[in-house]
Amino acid sequence: MSKWKFHNPVKIHFGSGSINNLSALIGSRKSLLITTPGSTKRGTTSLVRDLLGNSLVAVFDEVEPNPTLSSVLAVSKNIRRLMFDNIIALGGGSALDTAKTFAAVDASGNEGGLADQLNHKFSYPKNFTPKPIIAIPTTAGTGSEVTMWGTIWDMVAKQKHSIEHPLLYPEQAILDPDLTITLPRDETIFSALDAISHAMESIWNKNHNPISDIFAIEAISIIYDYLPQLINNLADSTLRSYIHRASLLAGLAFSNTKTGLAHSISYPLTTHFGLPHGLACSLPLVQILKFNAVESADRIKIMAKALRADTTVESMASELTKLFERLGLHLNLSYYGIDNSCVELISDLAYTSERTDNNISSINRNDIETIVRSLFDEEKYNI
Ligand SMILES: [Fe+2]
Known part of the structure; x- marks a missing residue:
């Protein structure tokens, strides 16, 4: 192989307690938190609420295991009219991929017929500018915090869909190993x-x-x-x-x-x-x-x-x-x-x-x- 390139634009923050820098990383921006019921049960959602105070404008904590079409549509339905500047994705691959897909839908206005679109090729508008994502994985494996892809499952139709866009790389990834400590065996x-x-x-x-x-x-x-x-x-x-x-x-x-x-x-x-x-x-x-x-x-x-x-x-x-x-x-x-x-x-x-x-x-x-x-x-x- 004579020619090759490597590119990854995600700013990575790694280490025990690194989630405590969340507020400083976000600055004056208003955030939407997308996460799972498990994060709420374990208290991680509350931790993010405490860290962000009033700059956290909404929490959607109903992401399902295996990121599904219905999760994405539910975020859209609940969040549509809120004003926020960035998305915090907290959880395993399901939360991160739901956040990416929601960011794509939100920036494209492509909510209607999402399943149909994903079946063919998700169409991005010319001026596609998704809200920046701060990814905080609470499992160790997905890697979604440093990729530009989102995987969405349609378990009813037994299909798996992918979205992909260079602007869907998270802006930043916070990898705090302490958040994985309660992950079951x-x-x-x-x-x-x-x-x-x-x-x-x-x-x-x-x-x-x-x-x-x-x-x-x-x-x-x-x-x-x-x-x-x-x-x-x-x-x-x-x-x-x-x-x-x-x-x-x-x-x-x-x-x-x-x-x-x-x-x-x-x-x-x-x-x-x-x-x-x-x-x-x-x-x-x-x-x-x-x-x-x-x-x-x-x-x-x-x-x-x-x-x-x-x-x-x-x-x-x-x-x-x-x-x-x-x-x-x-x-x-x-x-x-x-x-x-x-x-x-x-x-x-x-x-x-x-x-x-x-x-x-x-x-x-x-x-x-x-x-x-x-x-x-x-x-x-x-x-
Ligand atoms: Fe994988």
Whole structure:
């Protein structure tokens, strides 16, 4: 690769207690807070209220798990007539992606027929100027605080939509690991699995570059070393800080490469079978590693050190499988109640050029079916 570029405009504030600078970062602007019922229950919404006082003009705390069309429309309905200058997105990927999509809808006046629009291509007006977003992730995995994409799920139509615009990068991201300390065990694991998927997919990606590689390898290394420790010490602030950092680094990596094959396979697992996003992404990783090692061994080898493996595909696949084992994860899709008669359906839906074309090795529909079929293979995945 002779020519490449790396760009990310998000101003990042990282560290324990960094949320306390929120007021100073916002200045005299009026804010709308978009968050989840969980943030309100845990007291984080109140913390933001206390920090911002009268400059917080409204709170919408009804974002649903997996950012949905109905969440976005509900924000629009409740907030439409209020005057505010910026949006604070507080929560996991659901809050951040809802905020981005709402910002796009708000700036476009495109609320009507949103589902229809998302099905085709969201149309941005010429003078598109969305309100700036301050992203405060309270999970460690989504990376959405440093990307220009928003993912919206239509669980009724079993579809996943994306919006994308350079002006939808958050203006600032506040990564305060203390906000993740109460995240339950499963959510901690699934979020971190999303991050390791982002990191690996940015490595075996046609759009990779030397900077995205550095971020991705460091993210994998941190998650490999510290996630198994964290799940047995959920209140350990140092371990929480490491995983929050890994999530950020993985986010920076895929903010420039986009995701790829694992995310592509994950979407039908979420829309049709309800698997949490991070879990669904991680299930095919071992098989994709093996697939990509055939044509693109050099790309795969750069992950060896991070996985504490030697550079053979067997060693890397084995270490990755061991990581999942230490997390108590079942990699066989049958475990999640999915029948192997669904292989063709999953493979059809997973083959989307938007993502599969990013994969470093060429891949066709049959290759995907082989990968998906292997996810039902008892011998391969009997852990
Ligand atoms: Fe993801």
